[in-house]
Every structure is written in C-alpha cells, then in structure tokens.
Amino acid sequence: MLLVDADAGHVAAVRRDGLVLRGAGGERSVAVPAATPGEVDGPLHRVLLCVKAQATADAAGWIAPRLAEDGYVVSVQDGLNEGLIATSVGLERVIGAFAGIVADVVEPGVIRDGGPGRSSSASWTAGRAPAWTGWPPTSPRSAPGPPATSAATCGPSSASAPC
Template sequence: MAVTFGGAISPERVLVWGAGAIGGTVAAYLRRAGLDVTVVDANAAHVQAIGERGVAITGPIETFAQPLPAFTPDKLVGGWDTFFLCVKAQNTEAAARQLMPHLAEDGVVVSLQNGFNELTIAETIGRERTMGAFINFGADLLEPGVVHFGGRGAVVVGELDGSNTPRLTRVHRALQKFDPAAITTDNIWGYLWGKMGYGALLFAGALTPASIVEVLDSRDARPALTALAREVMAVAAAEGITPMGFNGYDPAAFGPNGTGAKIDASFDAMVAFNRRSAKTHSGIWRDIVVHHRKTECDAQFAPILKLARRSGIAIPRVERLVLLMREVESGTRAQMLDNLAQLDG
C-alpha cells in the first residue's frame, strides 16, 4: 500500500518534475484528459506564468491553454506515487534528491529524459522505484508558460528489468492520454541505446548552424555521422544490448553488418520523419543558440565513455564530439559546418 501524505494517493495523481518542453507538453495533455496532474519547475517565472495562465500549447498539432497547479521545488507540499522526471540530464541527481520527500514508499519515478538517467535515479532513490521511458516527440519551450509542440514521435515505457508489472500498465495508460500510440517494452535499454545513437547525430548537428533535416540530408556529412553512430552502437553491442529502431533510425544499419544502402535508407527515413515536424532544430542546438547554456552532452555521453574504456573499445569520434561541444558551449568555437569534419580529429 502506498504511504499517504495527508490523504489517499490515487493512481490518477501524477507529478511532473520539470515543466519545460517535454514535461510541459505531457502535463498539459494529461491534465486535459482528466488526470490530477501537478507540475514542479525550478524556473520561478515559468511557474508564475503557468499559475496565472496555464501551459499554452502551440504549434501544428493543437493549440490550447491548460490550467495546472504549478510550484517551485521549495513550495511543494504533499506526496505522489507517480513522478515523471523531465529535467535536463545534468540536473537529474539534484532533482531526484529534491523529490524524494514527496515520493510514496512504493512510488515510482519515470524518466522522460534523454540519456541513461535511469542509472542516476536508481542510485539516488533505488532501482525498485525507477522506471525507464523513451520519448522522441518534438517540443520547445518558447517563453515562460508557452510550449511549442512541433511533432509527434515514439513514446515507449518499460521496467528496467523488462518485467510486466501493474504499475507499468498504469503508467502506460497515463502516457496514452498524451499519445494513444504509446507502447510498453521489455527492452527499454534497447530503446535508450538506440536514442543515443540517434542523439549522437543530433549533437553533431548542433555543432553547425544547420537544421536537423539539412544535416541528416547532407551527403557530405553522412560519412562522419555514420562513423559516430557506429561507435555508439559498438559500445551497445559490447554491453549485450540489442538497440531498437524508431522514427527512421535503424540501429542495424550502423552495426557491423550495415551496408551503404541500409545506411542511406536510414538517413533518408530520418530526414522524412523530421520533415514532418515543425521543430526544425534540436533542443541541443537551442540550448546553445537560444538559451545560451550548457547542453546535456557531458551528462549523456559520460556513461558511454566509461563503458567503452571498461570494454577496451576505441570511440575517438565520440570523444572528439564531447570536446568540440564544450568549445562551442563556451564560445571558443563557432558553430560551423566544418566542425563535422573535425570529428575525425
């Protein structure tokens, strides 16, 4: 039985921690569908805007404003048994520690993030209270209280050990209120590794001023991007992971048996998928150009670099990507197409 904090905890009560692009979109849809959703965000101006006007969803999918109870972490009171964690990867541990007093004894934290943040969450609050998820829809926080929902993409949720549990059914049912096509999986790590392969391409693209489509569609860029994705997939293989494909990204194309034709087919499919989205640039690119802040690069690739060293696998392009991104983040290197050629050293 879940512990209570001044009242019974219902499966329909959800707390979304981090109400930016991802969290704000999911929270607005779930609340509109009738779930009892509360949001928490560290940005006081964003919280104030939500409190006054709700979360405004804009873009080609739908336009609506959804009232939501919103708090900064220091103002939150009460307890929940279902958390969707939607903060940047580098803020995962701090957020997990902040939410712990509000998490029911048998509650669960679901990571709606990029990277392997489930590892950090599990280390902080316990593996038995952690659930994995994979999301690939396009959204951007435009200003306090306003989120642009640019395009739908894969939404997958799964237990870390691959088991089928009642709480997985409950969380899946909630996510279907956001996207009816959301699915469960017994291989959530496969999806997370697949996303990291694709994510490496997005990080490389953010070294340039070009859009996602322009980078993926560039025949000149594809050799460097292919080599980068191959390195990530090699580490996954060494870990015994079977990466899963999604929205055009075919992990097998970037594996040891991938042919030139399969690689081009995957790139073409990724281009076609991204052309359908109103989100033209990645959140990584926006962190640099719009928000002028550090990206998730270090936090997302640190586990891969660690695993590669442990297995004795050379991934020089991934290492170079991290170094180049640090220079772009700091302003010592300009975003330019030539940066892709620099991935080879």
C-alpha cells in the same frame, strides 16, 4: 497532477494562463496546478520526471526524500538516466521511458511543439536489461494509487536547477 518547476517565472505563467502549447495546429492552453520545489513537501506517489539529462541528478535528489514508500519515478526523458535516478530512489522504484519529442520552452508557460515524436517505456530490474512494455507500464507500480493531485510532474527546468 502537479507541475513542479524550478523556474518561478514559468510556474507563475502556468498558474496565470495555464500551460500553453503552440504547434502547427494552433495554440491551446490547459489549466495545470504548478509549484516551485520549495512549495512542495510530499509525499509524491507517481512522478513523471521530465527534465534535461544534466538536471537529472539534482531532480532525483530532490524527489527522493519526498517519494512515498510505495511511490515510483517514471523517467520521461530522451536518454537513459534510470541508473542515475536509481542512485537516489532505488532501482525498484524507477520505470524507464524514452521520449523522442521536439519541444521547446519559448517563453514562461509556453511550449512549442515541434511535431510528432516517439516513445516507449521499460520496467527495470536490478542487474538486468529493461523489459520493454507498452504504455501504461504493466508493473505493480502502475497500479492505481492516491488521487492524481498527490502526483507530481517535473516540468521544463533549466539545466542547472533541480526539478
């Protein structure tokens, strides 16, 4: 996995200290490779898109030319942005997910966990409503692919910056 974020300060903190999660149970840190968009060429095989809704179009536009031929994007957001993502990467390459979580970036590299949330996923078919599934998705796109180091996760970004 690779965390990709437009906030260079956030990326620097994650590289230095790991991604820190603060919550009711205390604080923990996990080492995660991190990069800014300018440091990533691709190809991207499995992308978890985790940006604010207003950053979706820019992030999808950045992902599209880097997405591998067999790559796909899972929209892990708290809104339905799959159609917008599909305008950049194609509907057949989008897996929808709803992430109803409470979390905030409180300082570079540090996420405050606001407690339990809920999530679900859907596989989209052109012109039809999503078929809701459990996790992981059960579409051919969820089949094992290249090593996880070639996947990307778009992390906490400012609303105006691309992934």
